[in-house]
Amino acid sequence: MPSLMPSQQRCSTENFWMDQIMNAPGMKPHPTISTRITSRWRSDFPALANPMNGKRLAFLDSGASAQKPYSVLNALQNAYCAHYANIHRGLYEFSQRQTADFEAAREKVAQFIGAGDARSIIFTRNSTEAINLAAQSWGRQYLQAGDEVILTVMEHHANLVPWHILKTQIGIEIKYIPLRENGELDLEVLPQMLSARTKLLAMTHVSNVLGTVNPVREVIAQVKHSHPHVKILIDGSQAVVHSQVNMREIGADFYAFTGHKLYGPTGIGVLYAPYEILDSMPPWQGGGDMIDRVRLDGVSFAPPPARFEAGTPAIAEAIALGTAIDYIGTIGYAKIGAHEQALRDELLQKLEQVEGVKLYGTQPQKAAIVSFTMEGCPAADVAMILDQSGVAVRVGHHCCQPLMQCLGVEHTIRASIGLYNDSEDIDQLIAGLIKARKLLI
């Protein structure tokens, strides 16, 4: 079977953008930035070799969805070409081998997040489905009218809307942890927000807009100490990408993440919960593969994880998610973190020198996600000019409308950094912003 091989780099990677910046009126490179950061992993990602609008691609939108390395693309292809068959039910060799690969991926995910027990890993379509599963299964079973759910104002809609749906369905009440000026949560108010009526705290590990890293382990320890009955759900969608997480250390009751931001395929995500919690929950969708017995007068259900995986799952995608985890493992989070943080610092320093830029989220140890506005320049217009310059960033509310309200803006421009980014991407972005300012003001 032919495998996908790296194609030739099609765009120049010379210091063109650096020259552009140095020659821009009023711009001087920051004195502390002397070394150029390169990425030895860029060539692992075939899409990055393609120009965008005829320009070298500076892909700074990994927070929305990351590019895929050859190994993941090969794994997807292999899952269909080697011994493709449906899983769990076939008594023939192909089905059994495919089942073994699928279940091996579950084991890999469990090890990757320090879950201990692979039965704690439910494959879902994405984070959104993982959180909806928790809301519709655990929430509908254990919450009643008047119970309180605590969220934060920095949540992605994926961790807001499912609880609003539950509010409509059963009458729960929702409270929000507010935000401080620097983009951190005001966790000092949390003890006063907790009460005997609080049943769940659901919060993001890393903000997809501000890059703020929330101290989830400390929050969980504090809440469990004073209110042991409160369940805690963590949205890890942006966290697993940038650093190692360990379920036994964090102590969450639910942890959700999505494969496509983790250099894996779309269509696959994960809900983690300790087995005893999953075993206490009813199914939320019914169908094949999740039952024990079905009779005309009733149904009994399979134990977790099957109970929550009705129908044919995303088989190839789960297997390829395992390969994405292998890919990250061969590099290691120490290197990924150091690379991303160096680029984040370079970006922050260079942004300081662009007139009119206002940053949102200034926590010193934040993830490599940088949101900003440019005074007098509508974000959508800036994005269009960046697009013409080969720069992919995200502009909008980032599925965080309540957060935008708190920040007092409609939109921000967000650059999010992955392991394949380099100084040239940063310079290309800065040059694009300078051009946008010239054209728009």
Ligand SMILES: Cc1ncc(COP(=O)(O)O)c(C=O)c1O
């Ligand atoms: C913090 C956070 N939570 C949840 C999601 C939803 O992810 P998905 O669309 O893969 O379900 C995202 C996606 O941007 C996110 O950034």
